[in-house]
Amino acid sequence: MPRPAAGFTLVELILVIVLLGIVGTATFSYLGLGAQMYADAADREKLLSQSRFAVERLTRELRNVVPNSVRVSSETGKNCIEFAPLISAGRYSPGIASGAVTLFSPAGWTELTSYSQPLFMTVYPVDASTDIYQQGRVASLLNLSATGNELSVTASFATTPRDSPSARMYFFGLPVAYCQEGAELYRYQRTGLDQPLSGRTLMAEALDTEFYVAEPPFQYQDSLVLTRNSVVHIRLAFKSLFADRLVFNQEIHIPNVP
Structure with missing residues (x-):
């Protein structure tokens, strides 16, 4: 009696291909989700680090300025705060x-x-x-x-x-200015008291420009209102690649009397 031919039937092959497709899709989705979570976390960490650096640098410089040397200016696409260190x-x-x-x-x-x-x-x-x-x-x-x-x-x-x-x-020393220009924050320094701002350095990026439609990022209340202190309000908003918004709302007191 002849032995039956060895091998797989067409139905079996189709079932194997379907099962491999299901397993491959699930595996790819799992790995893709993990990669997306890693990229999301890395982007948030980068955004947090650079925003903290920019806000801390600006805060430290503002706490050591000549009284009443702070001034703010706003124009289309550019909001600045300037001071004399x-x-x-x-x-x-x-x-x-x-x-x-x-x-x-x-x-x-x-x-x-x-x-x-x-x-x-x-x-x-x-x-x-x-x-x-x-x-x-x-x-x-x-x-x-x-x-x-x-x-x-x-x-x-x-x-x-x-x-x-x-x-x-x-x-x-020579006056320093921090300016929000679109989605970037730059630091400028004058070359003289009567010279324009120059020598800009990028301090932070990924600012949320929609956040500044209602209010500018820098506000200053001078000693004409507060006898002993001036107050600077900083509102910097950053947006990640995944549309998350990170907002820093800080109040800095500047002494006006020796």
Whole structure:
């Protein structure tokens, strides 16, 4: 009696192909879901890291500025906050009209005398942000000489300002600005008090532009309202590739009195 031929029937082959297709589809969907979850988590982590860095950097710089040097500006597609970074401060004697004064600091003046960038000086109080940028109370021609804890300063003002009630001077560097431009946040620095913003550096990206239709990202309440402090409100919103929104809403207090 002849033996039956070995092999698979057409029905069996079709069933195997169907089963392999089902298993392959399920496996691919499982692996695809895992890859999507990983990409989602990685994008959120990247977004969180860069947004935290940008907000922390801006916050630290704003906490060390010349009082009343903060100003905000808005134009189409661009919202900026600008300020003069404080380098050092102290009380002077005799009166500012003499053109040559002496300041004292227990910590000394190493940071100030070793400052390599352009340095400016203003007499407290700075009445408004225009005083810094229009140089109404700013001396840029400085001659500094430190001996121990004493600093001798020879300064030249375009118009001699009135003396400070507390004999207070501030030394500051070139103004800095943070600007939201579309979906990016840039940091600028002026090359002079009367020069335009330049040298921009990208600080963060993936900002949610829809978030700024109602309110700008930076708001400033100056000392004309608050006697002892100015307040800066920061509202930065970021959007991930998966349309998640991450919002930083921060309030920074800037002291206006020595």
